[in-house]
Amino acid sequence: MLTGLAPVLDRDIRILLLGSFPGEASLGAQQYYAHPRNHFWKLLSAVLDEDLVALPYEQRLQRLLARRIGLWDAIAACQREGSLDASIRQAQANDFAALKNDCPRLVRVCFNGKTSGKLEPQFAAAGFETLVLPSSSPANAQWSFEQKLAVWKRIVL
Numbered sequence: 001m002l003t004g005l006a007p008v009l010d011r012d013i014r015i016l017l018l019g020s021f022p023g024e025a026s027l028g029a030q031q032y033y034a035h036p037r038n039h040f041w042k043l044l045s046a047v048l049d050e051d052l053v054a055l056p057y058e059q060r061l062q063r064l065l066a067r068r069i070g071l072w073d074a075i076a077a078c079q080r081e082g083s084l085d086a087s088i089r090q091a092q093a094n095d096f097a098a099l100k101n102d103c104p105r106l107v108r109v110c111f112n113g114k115t116s117g118k119l120e121p122q123f124a125a126a127g128f129e130t131l132v133l134p135s136s137s138p139a140n141a142q143w144s145f146e147q148k149l150a151v152w153k154r155i156v157l
Contacts, residue, residue: 001077001078001079001082001090001092002027002077002079002080003020003076003077003095004020004073004075004076004077005022005027005030005031005032005073007025007070007071007072007094008032008061008064008065008070008071008072009068009070009071009072009102009103010102010103011093011102011103012065012068012105012156013065013068013070013103013105013106014068014069014105014106014108015068015069015070015106015107015109015110015155015156015157016069016070016071016072016099016103016106016108016109016110017026017070017071017072017110017112017155018072018073018074018109018110018111018112018116018119019032019033019071019072019073019074019112019113019116020073020074020075020085020088020112020113020115020116021073021074021075021078021080021085021088021091021115022034022073023035023038023083023137024040024082024083027034028091029057031057031154033136035083035138036058037138038136038138039136039137039138039145039148040080040112040136041053041060042145043136043145043148043149043152044064044152046149046152046153047149047152047153047155047156048063048067048156050063052064054087056132067075068105068141069075069155070103072094073094073116073117074093074094074111074115074116075088075091075093075094075115075142075157076090076092076093076094076095076121077091077092077147078090078092083139084139085113085114085115085137088115093119096119096122096123100126103113106128107128107129107157108128108129108130108131108155108157109123109129109131110128110130110131110132110133110155111130111132111133111134112133112135112136113132113134113136113140114132114135114136117132117133120132131151131154133148133151133152133155134147134148134151134152136148
């Protein structure tokens with residue numbers, strides 16, 4: 001079984017970006033969205049009007065938290081060959097039960113792609129604003145960067 005990354009959360013976050021499960025590059029680096037072709041950090045840089053790509057990883061995370069944005073994945077552990085979500089087997093979901101208590105200011109949960117987006121009804125039923133985003137993955141080639149960005153701009157409150 002592969003194990004995902006620790007959440008990037010604090011009590012002040014207002015927005016949570018929820019991915020599916022880290023790819024091979026991210027697991028190897030122990031960093032969210034470490035694959036250089038993944039658009040995640042470039043998209044967030046454009047949304048927040050701040051060059052996160054140029055920053056070291058730890059500073060990127062600090063800047064997200066300073067902007068009241070958290071980062072986590074839908075899946076805590078799974079079996080998978082490669083990095084495609086379609087290859088995920090025996091997925092074990094992260095435990096989101098404590099989110100309302102641990103992150104009392106959380107208002108909006110945004111899902112990076114369809115796999116994490118399957119949880120959208122659960123979060124909507126719990127009273128959160130929700131937004132399913134086009135995946136930032138390079139495998140999501142049917143969307144151009146500009147098309148993705150047009151939707152990703154809706155992340156911010």
